[in-house]
Amino acid sequence: MSVLLYRLGRFAYGKPWYVIGGWLAVLAAVVVLLVTNPVKLSNEVRIDGTPSQKVIDELATSLPEASGGQGILLFKAPDGARIDGEKVRPALLAAVDAVYRHDHVIDARKVLAREAARGENSPLLRAQAAVARAAGQSAGGIPAGQPSGGNPVPLQAGGQPVPGVVVSADHSTALLQFQFDQQTFELPSGTIDSTIEAAEQQAARAGLEVLPSAAMMEIPEIVGIGEIVGVAVAALVLLVTLGSVVAAGLPLAIALVGVTVGVGGAFTLSTVFEIHSLAAVLALMLGLAVGIDYALFIVNRERRLILDEGLDAHEATGRAVGTAGSAVFFAGSTVIIALAGLLVIGITLLSTMALVAAATIAVAVLLALTLLPALLGLVKERVCPARTRHRTQRPEAAADRERAVRWGTCLVRRKYAALAAAILLPAILAVPAADMKLGLPSGASYNPDTGQRRSYELISDAYGPGYNGPLLIAVNSTHKGELLTPATLAAVTSDLKSVEGSASVSLAGMNRTGTTAILSLIPGSGPSDDATEDLVTALRDRTTRMSAAHGVTVGISGFTALAIDVSDRLADALPLYVATVLGLSLIVLLLVFRSLMVPVTATLGFLLTIAATFGLTTAVFQWGWLQNVIGLDATAPVVSLLPIIITGVLYGLAMDYQMFLVTSMREAHVHGATALDATVTGFARASSVVLAAATIMVSVFAGFVFNAEPMIKQAGFALAVGILIDAFVIRMTLIPATMALAQEKAWWIPAWLNRLLPDLDVEGDKLAQKIPLPRPATPSPHAPTQKADSIR
Incomplete structure (x- = not known):
């Protein structure tokens, strides 16, 4: 090689x-x-095979208009004005009209007009009335939230409710919920921004503020x-x-x-x-x-x-x-x-x-x-x-090398103290990881100065926290082609409403044949709260009984349900992934270092790194510790995707430093140095460049901590602190101390295994033999003037 x-x-x-x-x-x-070819990226967290994703995929066939991306806009009236007052209402209605007229937005008004034309033959209108009666709502089927001061009411226009628009009980805000005709990541670039701008242009006439929810995000x-x-x-x-x-x-x-x-x-x-x-x-x-x-x-x-x-x-x-x-x-x-x-x-x-x-x-x-x-x-x-x-x-580099020799010698001579410190520090930092909670980012995960966070808080205050993460309940007739009767939907609604933690249930949509209906269930708690997770679990436990009792199949989806499914699926996959990566990488390290102990200690050191990394990530993002240091003011669960991604990435990067540091030690040992001298010499040669490389990696990753997108922010932080711990605590402290403790045993390998392994010659010994190093006529003035003292 x-x-x-x-x-x-x-x-x-x-x-x-x-x-x-x-x-x-x-x-x-x-x-x-x-x-x-224009770039087309996705923000969708799709995990095939999970219950939530199955519901979404089935709706794409049975009720396509309900499988598109959801849009939520919050309109806030100027201080002292009513959102439905005579001066503000025209601008609000114009803004709603601008959204519904926009390309790729499904106009709910046309859907209702079409169904109204069918009269008593409309399954949607009959189902809507039955569900509203069962849920104890108005005839318009407006979900009841749990804000202080009463329930939200529908916005009226011409004596009729405007579909998708709810006015808060204090009349200070209006919430517009609508559907795109495609998933948000499939929409043409700029569609979401132009939809928001269309609403803002009309809303500005009356000084209305328009705030999009976290669900309405372009690519970060x-x-x-x-x-x-x-x-x-x-x-x-x-x-x-x-x-x-x-x-x-x-x-x-x-x-x-x-x-x-x-x-x-x-x-x-x-x-x-x-x-x-x-x-x-x-x-x-x-x-x-x-x-x-x-x-x-x-x-x-x-x-x-x-x-x-x-x-x-x-x-x-x-x-x-x-x-x-x-x-x-x-x-x-x-x-x-x-x-x-x-x-x-x-x-x-x-x-x-x-x-x-x-x-x-x-x-x-x-x-x-x-x-x-x-x-x-x-x-x-x-x-x-x-x-x-x-x-x-003498160049300054020589002085740097002497300092590295002194530090390496200190680690070797005080190996027990260094080893104890390198194990104890990550172990302490890992403690918060025992409380790590996984989830997906919501509006609460953003900083207070962002529109997503302001929208989240205003919706929680005016309508109830559950409005930020409604659950989607898909109800299908068991027998193909059989209609869902109003009585059946009313019975299902009553069962759903009786589950603890359920604030309200309303009909969100129905296909033209009347065989599939979508119910919107508003939880009484926020999308990342434990109570909402308990609600999803309780609903899923009850679906089997509801299906048998009412002759329907019931599926649960929505933000919280998807977050639970993603977390469970990734948690189940993590052990297999870790075993696969560790097994393959141990083989590579065995080939490179021709040692049994070096690959094992490298891997054990990494386990300390990853535990400490998750501990710090939990403490900062979930507990809120030291958030002002990184310009953050939002507590949220650790992103579900993070543990498995960070484990893989950090393992690979940690082995980079292991490779460069221990390869230098092996090179010195192959060329005749004792095990202790090789540890000091190799550390002196490689530590400065590993120090610089780790500082560079931490700097690059830390730059992403200030990204507004919560997933990117958490990934940048986890990688930055992971490299910091692994490079300085594990590779440059624990590994030299371990090598000094093992001495010659660190390089031991059974003779039969040594004969079987190919010689990759990473340290360049064959290169030196085949093509001897040319010597200059006069020695370089920068050549080292002093050898490291032999360690006894």
Whole structure:
């Protein structure tokens, strides 16, 4: 492997425009495809096979108009004015009319007019009256909420209720609920924004404020000021680490090209495959972070070979790609394996995320092994500034290495204290994880200055918290073609209304044949409350009895039901996923390090990392601790998708640092150092670049913490703190202490297994034997002047 990569590095350096031209062609193809095929991303959390998703899929056939995305707009009257007063009502009605007339919005007024024309032959009107009587509502079937001061009432126009519009009991707000003709992610780009703008234009005539709910979201902003600041911090770290603007610019260039090809390539396929917006964000985060890190490892090795060994840039590049490039290849492999493990779960949403992110990582590795040496071929000797190459005094890097030697020696000599601290700290941080609650983001998850949060709070105050997450009850006749009688629907309504926690039930829709009906059940609690989860469980427990008693099938869906199903499905899949990833990665680590203890300790250390990560995420987002530090003011459950995604991503990234740090230790050991000396020497060689790489990753991930989208915010935070803990506590403290404790046993492997394993030569020993390192006529002034003291 090292010899092959050495030759690849020398070729790319010597023929840079061949390689650069090839990548430019790839970039051009991606850009052309993006221009000709508009990007189409999804916000839908779809988990096939769950009860909630089955209800939605069945409605797509039996009642298509009810399977589209839901829109909710809240209209707030100016202070002191009534929303249904003479001065405000015309603007409100005009705004409602503008929404119903908008493309892709189903006009409920036309549906009611059509049914009214059918008179007594309308199953919808007969069912509506029966359900209203059973639920104790007005004839219009307006659900009763539980706000202070009374129940909401329908908005009247011409003596008739306006469908979909409810006025709060204090007459300060009006709530419009409507349906799109497609799921929100399938709507043409800009449809939701233009619908809101149409309402705002009319509402502005009377000073009405229009607030969309969290359900009405376009694709979130993927790159904002926080992400840009994160990349800027990464650039500063590169400049400090490499000491040259030219050298620091190369990793940034590699990362930007990588995310353009990887994420851009995924976007070009979005018209063929459904790609979730979180998949694009995850690929962007990983692409930026690992793209910078992998290039940093190779550039840093090349500079060390130039400064310490006195090699010319061409030879140094070849050897850097042959040695550090080998570590990059296998480090990238562990990340890809960890992501590919998501495929075994069989959930399309996660599979898409895994494939997009894994493809972006693969592109980053290829760029580091090909485009980077080609760019180094253009830069040539300028990768090290002239003032650095020709200085005769000891460089500052040597002083940094001495500090690393002293810290490594301290860890080795005080191994028991270091080991105890490295275990105790993550264990304490992991305690809140025992209380971790999973769910999906709602309006309550957003910051107070956002429209989604204001809408959520106003709806809760004016109508009741349950209006933010109504449950969808699908009722179908058991026998094909048999009508649902008003008496049957009334009986089902009574049963649903009697369940503890149910505030009201109303008819939301019915197909023309009268065989399928949709009931809207308003819980008495918010969508993320435990009481609402208990209500869903109780309703599902009762559906079997209702089906038998009334000759119908009853299905439960809606925000809370979907959140429960998603959490349960992912919780069931997590053990299989973890077992698959750990098994495959242990094999890779065994091949690389030819040791039994190293892969095991690496994996156990990761388990401490992930436990502490979930503990901190729970404490900050669910308990609300230290939220002001990250500009957050909203408590919410941990996103259901987060544990399984973060587990895979963090495992792969953690093994990156394990690979670079322990590979340096193995290299020293292979070349004759004792186990203790190899631990100190390897730590001194790799710790500074691992420190820089971890700082870069934390900076990039932390930039996403300030994204307005709750899922992206939580993912950025979890990855940032996970890398922080793993790099500094586990890899740079626990692992050296463990290696010092085990000494020579750390590298033990049964002789029979050693003979069976292929020699991957990640440390470049075969490269040194086959192509001996050329020695300069005069020793480099930057070569180390002092060896680390032997540890006894």
